[in-house]
Amino acid sequence: MISYLKGINTEIVKTINNRHILILEVNDIGYEIQVPSRLVQQLSTENSATVQIFTYLQIQEDKQILYGFATAAERDLFRQLVGVSGIGMQLGIAAIDTLGISDLVGAIVSGNISTLTKIPGVGNKTAERIALELKTKLSQWRKLAGVAIDQPASSSLPKPEILEDLEMTLLALGYSNEEIESAINAISQNDLLLKNPNVEEWIRSAIAWLGE
Known part of the structure; x- marks a missing residue:
C-alpha cells in the first residue's frame, strides 16, 4: 500500500x-x-x-x-467509510466533502441521522447503517487520531443528577465509557426527553440507542 x-x-x-x-x-x-x-x-x-x-x-x-x-486522519476515515456495506468510493468522497472530518465523525458517533442524510445519495437507511457500523469504532478512533468533534452544549444534556444516575447504570450494565458518551450525545438531541425528569426514561432511551 x-x-x-x-x-x-x-x-x-x-x-x-x-x-x-x-x-x-x-x-x-x-x-x-x-x-x-x-x-x-x-x-x-x-x-x-x-x-x-x-x-x-x-x-x-x-x-x-x-x-x-490532506491528512492521514481524513484518509483513515475514508477507509472506515468504504468498509461499510453499500458505501462505495464516490459516496465516501462525497461524505467527507459535504460534512468535513469533524462534523462527519461527530454525526456518526452521536447517531445524528439528519446530519448524515445531508450527504448526497445517503437516505435514512444508509445513514442508520453508517452510524450503526461505525459509531463504536469511531468513538475510539477519533481520540487516537486527535479528531475534535463538537459536543452538545451543557444546556443540551440531562440535569447533573440524571446524568450521574444514567452513567452509573450504563456502566453497571457493562457499556464502555465511549459507548455511554455516544449514547448520551445522541439521545440528548431529543427535545421531549430533555424536558423529562424521569431517569428511567433516559436509561431506556440510551439502552435502545445502544442496541440499534
Whole structure:
C-alpha cells in the first residue's frame, strides 16, 4: 500500500462527471489521484508547490485508482467509510466533502441521522447503517487520531443528577465509557426527553440507542 506521496502539484483536472484529479509529479512520474473538492480548494493556490498527499489505493480487475487526502486522519476515515456495506468510493468522497472530518465523525458517533442524510445519495437507511457500523469504532478512533468533534452544549444534556444516575447504570450494565458518551450525545438531541425528569426514561432511551 502507498501511505502517502510527496511531490509537485502539476495540475488539477475536473472530469465530465465532476471528479477532481490531481496530477502529482513524484521523481519524474505523474500520478493521477482523485481528491475531494475540499482539498482542491486548498491546492488551487499551491500550483507547482511540493505537497504531501495521503493515499488510498483501490485495486480492481481492470484498473487501479488512487484517492488522495490532506491528512492521514481524513484518509483513515475514508477507509472506515468504504468498509461499510453499500458505501462505495464516490459516496465516501462525497461524505467527507459535504460534512468535513469533524462534523462527519461527530454525526456518526452521536447517531445524528439528519446530519448524515445531508450527504448526497445517503437516505435514512444508509445513514442508520453508517452510524450503526461505525459509531463504536469511531468513538475510539477519533481520540487516537486527535479528531475534535463538537459536543452538545451543557444546556443540551440531562440535569447533573440524571446524568450521574444514567452513567452509573450504563456502566453497571457493562457499556464502555465511549459507548455511554455516544449514547448520551445522541439521545440528548431529543427535545421531549430533555424536558423529562424521569431517569428511567433516559436509561431506556440510551439502552435502545445502544442496541440499534
